[in-house]
Amino acid sequence: MSDSIPATETTSDGKIRCDACPVMCYIKPGASGACDRYANDNGELIRVDPHVVLDRALAHGAAVVPFHRDGSWDGKLIASPETFVTAIGAGTTYPDYKPAPFIVSSEVNGVDMVTVVTEGIFSYCGVKVKIDTDRFLGPEQATVRAAGEAVGHVTTSEYGSQMLSLGGVHHLTGGSKKEGRITCEALLDLCNGKPVELTIDGGSTVVVQAGQAPIVNGVKEERMRVGCGSATIGMFAKQWLGLVDDVVVVDDHITGVLSEHQAGKVLGIPDTGIKIKGRRSTPGRYFQVAEPGTGWGGTNISDPLSILGPFDRKVAWPGLRLYFISTTGEHAAYFELDDELIPREKDMPADLAMLSQRVKDNCEPALSTVLFMAGAGGSLRAGVTENPVRLTNSVKDALTYVTCGGAPVYVYPGGGITIMVDVTKMPENAFGYVPTPALVAPIEFTLRLSDYQELGGHMAEVRPVSSITLDDGRRPVAPHADNPWPLAPNSVKRYFG
Secondary structure: OOEEEOOOEEEEOOOOOOOOOOOOOOEEOEOOOOOEEEEEEOOOEEOOOOOOEEEEOOOOOOOOOOOOOOOOOOOOOOOOEEEEOOOOOOOOOOOOOOOOEEEEEEOOOOOEEEEEEEEEOOOOOEEEEEOOOOOOOOOOEEEEEEEEEEEEEEEEEEOOOOEEEEEEEHHOOOOHHHHHHHHHHHHHHHHHHOOEEEEEEOOOOOEEEEOOOOOOOOEEEEEOOOOOHHHHHHHHHHEOOOOOEEEEEOOOOOEEEOOOOOOHHHHHOOOOOEEOEEEEEOEEEEOOOEEEOOOOEEOOOOOOOHHHHOOOOOOOOOEEEEEEEEEEOOOOOEEOOOOOOOOEEEEEOOOHHHHHHHHOOOEEEEOEEEEEEEEOHHHHHOOOEHHHHHHHHHHHHOOOEEEEOOOOOOOOOOOOOEEEEHHHHHOOOOOOOOOEEEEEEEEEEEEEEHHHHHEEHHHHHHHHHHOOOOOOOOOEEEEOOOOOOOOOOOOOOHHOO
16 A cells, blocks of 8 residues: 555544545545545555556566565665656645645756656546447447447547547536446546447447457457558559459448559559449549448448449440459459349459458558547646646646656647547556546656746655655556656657757
8 A cells, every 4th residue: 555645534433534536535444435546544544556656677568576676675766767656546636735746856867857746637538539440330429328328429530440539528527427427437447448338329339448459249340441442442453453354442431443543544454334333533533332331341331233333335345354342351252244244243263362361461450549638737737836837838848748657648739738648558557536527647747857946846845766665555567668768868858958
């Protein structure tokens, strides 16, 4: 367990009033509060979860290390900059006027640095979910539900992926109590890497888990598309040359036709008299050939011939070789025109079967990506400095480097400190909750000690990293292998010129 925390109030029956969040639980002896983060230990309010520090000396990807690594351990963390104190398990600034729980100094390349560490209580937060699939999940703006409650909506799709926007203050606090609770639970599970089943109004059921393949209507996705139908034509046109007379790449967004496409023209492929249902855009590119769905190329079709009209008898010829493929290569079929210019399915030639597999091989594995988004508001900033707007300006001026659990974040332009972070780059179980409802997420601000003083920082609270002992409330873990080291010069270039 972590350090004891002064209780604000104790009742005659031994209960402690916890002031770590607005719920203000009364916690009886031996029990924890509603958030399971704070507990009453013989009259002392303690933090239950271990405080996580990143230890660069550990092998990348290592789990929790033994309490004693060797007999020479002296009770202190290893020397900076090999140690980075994260906010995971550190505690919060609530009720807002308190300094951050840890304000830690260290020396990096001769520069005195300080990292301000706190767990933010975020009512203004949510996640953006990127789901790699061509399959239709639901119409834009459709409501996304968890356990029957509205938790977000479908937003604009991106290249080869469907996008969901979940959470936000309106779902957390603006609806019913149950909606807020279910939204908070779904966000917490998603951010901590657990699977969550979501249903979309007018669409599909999808199981999402960060870093794992999505499961759509009970079917696990294997790959995202290699490109739209037009792009697929461009990538593989030369390889199809001579093997077939025409190729149709079925795609919900842009269906491609080789003989009409500029790639086909450059390669000298003649017109075939093919007719495609849908709205013609530019040569060889068709929109709206079918409705969205879970069939060929993210459409609702199971028979590729359904998107064809009659061939032009003045141009087409018997024996014309016609090849259909979807943008993932999952679906492919080979036809030849009979004497009446009707397509008849034939066995796939070996060369085409090999190229069907090549399209599959060029598709990246399908994954679900969960990006946590939040705004660092006034109360959190007050834990850093008595003049909170100075912290905002310092972040915008790149004088302050922001991380979440040691992971790099993207800071949105514009007002405030709005951040986005890939939850798979953070240590395990980095997120908690309070039943207000709100998520609890780690955030760290690293800057020069001199700049921190100019911000009006809480200088009396600064302590060296060497003062933090490895008792049973600290948990050293290895940093994520793909993350820059938060205290390395290449991570905070502004500090080192």
